[in-house]
Amino acid sequence: MKKETIIKLKNLTKNYPVAGRDFPVLKGINLSINSSEFLGIIGPSGSGKTTLLNIIGSLDKPTNGEVNVLNKEIKSLNHKDAAELRNFHIGFIFQVFNLLPVYTVFENVEFALLLQKNTTKQRKNAVMEALEWVGLTEHANKKPDKLSGGESQRVAIARAMVKSPKLVLADEPTANLDAENAHAILKTMKKLNKELGTTFLFSTHDEKVMGYLDRKIFLRDGIVEKDEKYKS
Amino acid sequence: MKLEFQLAFKNLFGARLRTLLNVLVLSFSFVIIIFLNSIMDGWDQQAQKDSIEWEFGEGHLIYEKYDPLDPYTILEGHSKIPLNLNGLTPILDHQAFIYPQGRMMSVVLKGIDIRQSVLKIPTHILKQSKESFPVIIGKRLAESAKLNKGDKVQLRWRDAKGTYDANTITIIDIFDSNVPNIDNGKIWIDINKLWQITGLENQASYFIVKDDFNKAAFPYWKFKSKESLLKNLKELIDQKKAGQSFIYGLLLAIALLAIFDTQILSIFRRQKEIGTYIALGMTRLKVVRLFTVEGSVYSILALLVGSIYGVPFFIYMAKSGFPIPPADQKMGIALADVIYPVYGLKLIFSTILTVIISATIVSYLPARKIAKLNPVLALKGKKQ
Ligand SMILES: Nc1ncnc2c1ncn2[C@@H]1O[C@H](COP(=O)(O)OP(=O)(O)OP(=O)(O)O)[C@@H](O)[C@H]1O
Ligand SMILES: [Mg+2]
Numbered sequence: 264m265k266k267e268t269i270i271k272l273k274n275l276t277k278n279y280p281v282a283g284r285d286f287p288v289l290k291g292i293n294l295s296i297n298s299s300e301f302l303g304i305i306g307p308s309g310s311g312k313t314t315l316l317n318i319i320g321s322l323d324k325p326t327n328g329e330v331n332v333l334n335k336e337i338k339s340l341n342h343k344d345a346a347e348l349r350n351f352h353i354g355f356i357f358q359v360f361n362l363l364p365v366y367t368v369f370e371n372v373e374f375a376l377l378l379q380k381n382t383t384k385q386r387k388n389a390v391m392e393a394l395e396w397v398g399l400t401e402h403a404n405k406k407p408d409k410l411s412g413g414e415s416q417r418v419a420i421a422r423a424m425v426k427s428p429k430l431v432l433a434d435e436p437t438a439n440l441d442a443e444n445a446h447a448i449l450k451t452m453k454k455l456n457k458e459l460g461t462t463f464l465f466s467t468h469d470e471k472v473m474g475y476l477d478r479k480i481f482l483r484d485g486i487v488e489k490d491e492k493y494k495s
Numbered sequence: 496m497k498l499e500f501q502l503a504f505k506n507l508f509g510a511r512l513r514t515l516l517n518v519l520v521l522s523f524s525f526v527i528i529i530f531l532n533s534i535m536d537g538w539d540q541q542a543q544k545d546s547i548e549w550e551f552g553e554g555h556l557i558y559e560k561y562d563p564l565d566p567y568t569i570l571e572g573h574s575k576i577p578l579n580l581n582g583l584t585p586i587l588d589h590q591a592f593i594y595p596q597g598r599m600m601s602v603v604l605k606g607i608d609i610r611q612s613v614l615k616i617p618t619h620i621l622k623q624s625k626e627s628f629p630v631i632i633g634k635r636l637a638e639s640a641k642l643n644k645g646d647k648v649q650l651r652w653r654d655a656k657g658t659y660d661a662n663t664i665t666i667i668d669i670f671d672s673n674v675p676n677i678d679n680g681k682i683w684i685d686i687n688k689l690w691q692i693t694g695l696e697n698q699a700s701y702f703i704v705k706d707d708f709n710k711a712a713f714p715y716w717k718f719k720s721k722e723s724l725l726k727n728l729k730e731l732i733d734q735k736k737a738g739q740s741f742i743y744g745l746l747l748a749i750a751l752l753a754i755f756d757t758q759i760l761s762i763f764r765r766q767k768e769i770g771t772y773i774a775l776g777m778t779r780l781k782v783v784r785l786f787t788v789e790g791s792v793y794s795i796l797a798l799l800v801g802s803i804y805g806v807p808f809f810i811y812m813a814k815s816g817f818p819i820p821p822a823d824q825k826m827g828i829a830l831a832d833v834i835y836p837v838y839g840l841k842l843i844f845s846t847i848l849t850v851i852i853s854a855t856i857v858s859y860l861p862a863r864k865i866a867k868l869n870p871v872l873a874l875k876g877k878k879q
Contacts, residue, residue, distance in 0.1 A: 346781075377502075
């Protein structure tokens, strides 16, 4: 597969106003991430991992610098274009799963597709395929409150993957899981990364995650401290 | 928009109890609004029909010096009947007194052409009677004067020259009408008899109009169409309606407040959900729309639930009627013992529209806030 740059950050800074003054969280990040990478941003609590992921995912805007994601300049996107970028091309996985409680597993996974113009049949096929990837086809009609933590996170993976996005952003996806479930999930994602070429960008400080990563970006005090690449 | 409706239905069905409560309260106001209005409309129609059938006919042609609302005009308020009457029914009003059980009661003698069929007053009975001085009265006078069918009572009146005269009348029938005007203090007799005892030969105070008549033949008589006669009645009923709208306005306000409250609470509590919607690719405006539609869907569900118990109730009421307590019947306008509600399309549609639109507005007001929400904070579940 031909590698292309899908994320490019140049002198990215982000300040938050705290008590009337600007508090810098990201202080000039330069990064380039290619398609099909399986990488993690690693740093202590409060180092700005979530902030960075949110900016890449167009949920937040940078204070300064360039953020180019999938050939889109995040800073200049309006709400509609940003929503469309997320809807079609970026999958999110959260630490606390964030499943919609009143929807079934199937409907949770289907949600993003409902915002697109697909037929019912196309949606059904895509959802069932995604549930197959994570091994949850038989739970399709359950509500999230009937699922274990591991199952919930697998639903979240299916939800992120169902639209075959180029990029999946996973913010500490294993933090609420036991070791066994954490490993199962990481294996699933690694497999999807290999088979579909989806880029997975993690934020984590979980040791278990480290072993799976092909590249580790260490974040400290708002700057990239170390960027380690391994041959995958 | 279809998506928003789908999602709204799912969300509401997911939040069972709260949805049920809101829907019930709202459906209740639906049913009450329609019911109260249908009773008023039913009353309106019944009162109009009764008034036309018992009192107004197609209108009154009144002698210009006579004002039925001013008792002082009754003495001079009559005139010779023009020659060509074709179809007009003459009525002569004359002041008199009766003495039931020794009490004195002021009444109006109403002499009427007993061959008439324009009013429902059963004047034909007077024709058949063998009594020397037969009269008929309505149930209200019968009650207030404690008179029964067949009773005799002393009557005193002045003739055309102002001389007092007296005689004994016989109540040969008591009719049951919803129109108090032709009943309270009114005694109906043959107009010929009235002419005879008063010497007011061939005089009338007014005519009941049946169809068309030649206006030119009545230069001293003023015509009041049934519509103008009904105006008082309409005004009274409209006043009553306005009074009632307060009741259901309050009810609707309570229901809308419940929705408003639910919306504020749910926007506050569903921050994470809102953040997730946005992360999954909804614009914030779409989320605003979703929450607004949820509010409108309340009214749609309320419509469905309301019809489940409302329609059988409405049908039952249309069949059995709504009984009016006797106290309410002393109002001086035609009011039956039982009112049959009338469900007009206009009433039903305007009610549905009012409720849906107002529910949508009260849902939109708090939902607007979502457009200013920071999705990052929303995802963290931070209350904003
Ligand atoms: N909206 C905000 N307003 C003000 N400060 C914020 C905001 N969001 C984040 N911060 C601050 O920015 C810093 C970085 O937060 P961030 O959530 O990105 O860290 P993190 O590396 O993801 O931490 P954790 O491991 O705890 O998730 C923290 O000090 C946080 O308090
Ligand atoms: Mg974080």
